[in-house]
Amino acid sequence: MSFEPNILTFCCNWCSYAGADLAGVSRFQYPANIRIIRVMCSGRVEPAFILEALNDGADGVLITGCHIGDCHYIDGNKNAEIRINNTKKALAKLGFDKRLRLEWVSASEGARFAEVVKDFTEEIKKLGPNPVKEVKINE
Amino acid sequence: MSDNKGTETERTETKGTEVQKDNDEKRVGVFVCECGVNIGGVVNTKAVADYIGTLPGVKVTSVNKFTCSDSGQADIQQKIKEHNLNRVVVAACSPKTHEPTFRACLEQMGLNQYFLEFVNIRDHCSWIHMWEKEKATEKAKDLVRMGVERSKLLEPLVQSEVPVIDKALVIGAGVAGMQSALDLADMGFQVYLVEKEPSIGGRMARFDKVFPTNDCSICILGPKMVEVARNKNIKIMSYSEVKAVDGYVGNFNVKIEHKPRYLDVAKCTGCAKCSEVCPVEVPYDFNEGFGTRKAIYVSFPQAVPLRAVLDKENCINCKACAKACASGAINYDMQPSYTDLNVGIIVVSVGFKTYDPEQRHDFGYGLYDNVITAMEFERLLNAAGPTGGHVVRPSDCKEPVRVGFVNCVGSRDKATNIYCSGVCCMVTIKNAQLLKEKRPETDHTIMYIDIRTPFRAYEESYNRSRNLGVKFLRGRPVEVKEDPVTKNIKVRVEDTLAGEIRNLEFDLMVLATGIVPHEGINQIQQLLKLSKAADGLLMEAHPKLKPVDTTIDGVYLAGVASGPKDIPYAVSQGSACAGRAAILLKNRKAVTEGITAVVNPDVCVGCQVCIPMCPFQAIKMDEKEGKANVVKALCKGCGTCVAACPTGALEQSHFKNNQLLAQVKNVFRFQEVAA
Numbered sequence: 001m002s003f004e005p006n007i008l009t010f011c012c013n014w015c016s017y018a019g020a021d022l023a024g025v026s027r028f029q030y031p032a033n034i035r036i037i038r039v040m041c042s043g044r045v046e047p048a049f050i051l052e053a054l055n056d057g058a059d060g061v062l063i064t065g066c067h068i069g070d071c072h073y074i075d076g077n078k079n080a081e082i083r084i085n086n087t088k089k090a091l092a093k094l095g096f097d098k099r100l101r102l103e104w105v106s107a108s109e110g111a112r113f114a115e116v117v118k119d120f121t122e123e124i125k126k127l128g129p130n131p132v133k134e135v136k137i138n139e
Numbered sequence: 140m141s142d143n144k145g146t147e148t149e150r151t152e153t154k155g156t157e158v159q160k161d162n163d164e165k166r167v168g169v170f171v172c173e174c175g176v177n178i179g180g181v182v183n184t185k186a187v188a189d190y191i192g193t194l195p196g197v198k199v200t201s202v203n204k205f206t207c208s209d210s211g212q213a214d215i216q217q218k219i220k221e222h223n224l225n226r227v228v229v230a231a232c233s234p235k236t237h238e239p240t241f242r243a244c245l246e247q248m249g250l251n252q253y254f255l256e257f258v259n260i261r262d263h264c265s266w267i268h269m270w271e272k273e274k275a276t277e278k279a280k281d282l283v284r285m286g287v288e289r290s291k292l293l294e295p296l297v298q299s300e301v302p303v304i305d306k307a308l309v310i311g312a313g314v315a316g317m318q319s320a321l322d323l324a325d326m327g328f329q330v331y332l333v334e335k336e337p338s339i340g341g342r343m344a345r346f347d348k349v350f351p352t353n354d355c356s357i358c359i360l361g362p363k364m365v366e367v368a369r370n371k372n373i374k375i376m377s378y379s380e381v382k383a384v385d386g387y388v389g390n391f392n393v394k395i396e397h398k399p400r401y402l403d404v405a406k407c408t409g410c411a412k413c414s415e416v417c418p419v420e421v422p423y424d425f426n427e428g429f430g431t432r433k434a435i436y437v438s439f440p441q442a443v444p445l446r447a448v449l450d451k452e453n454c455i456n457c458k459a460c461a462k463a464c465a466s467g468a469i470n471y472d473m474q475p476s477y478t479d480l481n482v483g484i485i486v487v488s489v490g491f492k493t494y495d496p497e498q499r500h501d502f503g504y505g506l507y508d509n510v511i512t513a514m515e516f517e518r519l520l521n522a523a524g525p526t527g528g529h530v531v532r533p534s535d536c537k538e539p540v541r542v543g544f545v546n547c548v549g550s551r552d553k554a555t556n557i558y559c560s561g562v563c564c565m566v567t568i569k570n571a572q573l574l575k576e577k578r579p580e581t582d583h584t585i586m587y588i589d590i591r592t593p594f595r596a597y598e599e600s601y602n603r604s605r606n607l608g609v610k611f612l613r614g615r616p617v618e619v620k621e622d623p624v625t626k627n628i629k630v631r632v633e634d635t636l637a638g639e640i641r642n643l644e645f646d647l648m649v650l651a652t653g654i655v656p657h658e659g660i661n662q663i664q665q666l667l668k669l670s671k672a673a674d675g676l677l678m679e680a681h682p683k684l685k686p687v688d689t690t691i692d693g694v695y696l697a698g699v700a701s702g703p704k705d706i707p708y709a710v711s712q713g714s715a716c717a718g719r720a721a722i723l724l725k726n727r728k729a730v731t732e733g734i735t736a737v738v739n740p741d742v743c744v745g746c747q748v749c750i751p752m753c754p755f756q757a758i759k760m761d762e763k764e765g766k767a768n769v770v771k772a773l774c775k776g777c778g779t780c781v782a783a784c785p786t787g788a789l790e791q792s793h794f795k796n797n798q799l800l801a802q803v804k805n806v807f808r809f810q811e812v813a814a
Contacts, residue, residue, distance in 0.1 A: 006806070006807040008803065008806050008807075013235075014670070014690055015670070017235070018235060018670075020262065020263055021233045021235060021259075021262040021263075023262075023267060024233075024261065024262025024263060024264075024266040024267050025262060025266070027266055027267070027269065028267065029267055029268065029269060029270070030267055032264075032267075032268045032271050032274035032275060032277075032278050035278065035281055035282060035285065035806045035807070036259070036263050036282075037285070037799065037802045037803065037806075038234070039778065039794055039799070040734065040776055040777050040778055040791070040794060041777035041778055041779055043752075043777055043778065043779030043782060044777065044778030044779060044781060044782050044791060044794060044799075045782060046781075046782045046796070048796075048800075049799060049800065049803050052800060052803050052804065053803050053806065056803070056804060056806075056807065057807060058806065058807060069665060070664075070665075070668075070670070070671070071668075072668055072690070072777070073668075073754055073755075073775055073777035073779065074668070074754035074755075075754055076754070076777045076778075076779040079752060079779050079782070079783070080779075083782065106670065106671065107670045107672075107678060107690075108670070108671065108672040108673040108678060109673070114267070
């Protein structure tokens with residue numbers, strides 16, 4: 001059986017969650033590999049959530065928020081950007097940085113949401129399964 | 140909503156006053172919706188319910204055809220009673236549309252509404268995995284499991300009520316904004332009507348006649364403009380712009396900039412003596428650049444307020460106007476002035492502009508004199524226009540006989556805008572009719588992709604044009620050239636109905652340019668934190684059920700700023716906004732979400748990392764205790780500070796760390812598989 005990655009996705013309530021809704025309403029088909037958690041703002045996503053997910057065996061973590069300038073809370077997404085970039089740097093040391101991605105998707109970008117998911121799923125497929133899983137199974 | 144300066148308003152917590160004790164064992168009920176075949180046709184809902192029923196804490200599961208229906212909700216309520224449920228998980232569509240429905244359903248049963256967990260298995264599952272039924276079913280199981288685990292950790296919250304100032308701000312005084320202002324004012328509310336141009340009236344003031352009845356535009360708009368000016372509850376702020384907005388529903392603080400007219404409006408009588416003596420002539424923007432106006436001018440004869448304005452950029456400082464002004468109104472040193480408003484609601488009716496074909500030289504526009512836009516044609520038709528209502532062509536001021544019209548310029552075109560602007564077919568039909576009636580010897584050809592005449596009397600108007608002899612040719616010009624001698628426009632076009640190439644020659648060609656957002660829309664969007672749709676215009680809260688609401692409570696949208704519309708539609712929206720806004724203005728209160736950040740003072744070390752994170756200045760230091768403190772009335776509940784808190788002292792209610800981690804840790808069944 002081919003590798004089907006598990007991807008955890010965070011959506012902000014105002015833009016990207018609505019964008020994901022629009023992808024649904026528009027019936028834009030995309031891979032069934034993602035599971036969405038809704039937060040009010042991408043600025044709410046803590047690095048701990050990302051690490052926890054990767055440690056639990058998620059193959060990828062996708063954070064989505066409003067485009068810069070469009071944040072419902074003025075600049076929560078800018079804080080998210082700083083945090084995610086820092087987390088990425090830390091993950092780079094473990095070779096996990098490509099498993100984390102930050103994307104901006106507006107409420108009107110249903111097609112873009114589907115594209116982002118498709119693209120990230122493909123990338124994670126190329127990377128292969130999260131090595132943590134193998135370690136844990138062998139334990 | 141930039142900085143928030145001391146707009147603290149007491150929030151009174153009155154709704155759901157009793158917060159239930161929550162020490163009981165968690166008894167979860169899970170309700171899986173089939174949404175007809177929307178979910179049920181893809182996801183095996185029974186399999187989902189069966190699986191979820193095996194999870195600890197789940198006391199009952201139920202599958203409904205339509206959970207949101209009366210019987211679906213009755214089922215929830217009955218099971219709450221039967222099983223003494225204290226948590227409810229609804230797996231259905233989007234919480235963005237249906238969460239309020241089910242929250243109310245819980246409240247009715249005496250359960251705190253925040254004990255509802257809403258799982259989206261339609262928009263985020265069945266609709267996007269239509270051909271992967273097994274995968275969709277597995278995904279739905281995961282999503283519902285995450286919801287169940289989160290639900291067990293949900294805590295009761297109370298919503299707050301905020302007082303609403305019973306004053307309104309309407310941004311943009313086109314026909315939609317004017318209607319909103321009038322309706323609100325007639326209901327007795329104070330309205331501030333802000334317009335960036337020197338006169339109210341908007342686009343409609345520039346039209347000659349309006350379809351499908353072909354009545355004179357300014358003749359029906361003019362009296363309305365006067366009505367607005369006379370209404371004692373409306374304060375017109377013309378030649379003014381919104382510069383800053385902060386606050387929230389019920390209590391917006393708005394800074395308005397009044398651009399200098401360089402004359403005292405209290406003294407100016409609008410007599411236009413100043414214009415008569417002004418030696419400077421510049422292209423007249425009101426006439427779409429045809430003809431000229433002076434550097435000091437009244438924007439058009441029916442302007443409201445009827446006051447002059449000095450265009451300082453083109454003024455040569457000769458001071459002739461000051462000498463001519465009998466009332467001594469001219470003041471060359473005028474500076475912008477500012478007004479701070481405090482309003483409860485805001486109506487956004489900022490309008491549109493038409494697509495500019497110059498940028499791509501569509502159909503030779505900007506290259507050939509005798510290719511003009513429909514708005515320019517409109518001004519040529521107008522009796523108060525640059526030619527006194529005689530349609531002449533720009534190259535030689537001769538009256539054209541053969542007129543070609545091209546539809547969908549800047550609309551329905553992948554290279555510009557893919558959407559249909561909705562009104563241009565009718566504009567073209569009307570324009571051809573008007574000229575044909577004035578000068579029956581003229582010959583008109585409308586080149587179109589499709590003719591769209593959806594509303595009352597539109598099709599009849601189309602038929603009327605045909606009966607008058609206007610020709611309709613389905614096809615878009617593929618080649619447009621100018622005859623160097625006659626300046627006539629030569630067009631090669633495929634008649635797609637006849638299946639043949641036609642070579643046509645016109646004296647004048649008119650482009651029906653589409654509707655596009657104007658530059659100011661970005662500023663308003665960012666000031667108010669509104670969403671923009673793919674077409675660049677502003678986005679409503681829900682395309683069907685909340686067409687004039689926005690995602691910002693207390694902010695409403697009217698007119699073309701939220702999508703192409705004709706005049707009756709824009710006017711209806713103006714009234715609709717007034718009606719929606721009046722609910723808040725009359726009740727004098729609004730309910731706001733209970734989701735805010737909360738500090739645990741036992742854990743807070745007073746490091747102040749959170750303070751600069753908050754864009755609303757809602758976190759203050761309690762200097763005495765040395766701890767951070769969240770001002771609830773200012774907190775909008777984004778949770779950005781929570782993510783920054785190094786000690787975990789800050790929590791976001793309803794999105795607490797343990798609640799979100801419950802979802803994270805239950806997202807994939809890796810551990811089960813591994814074990």
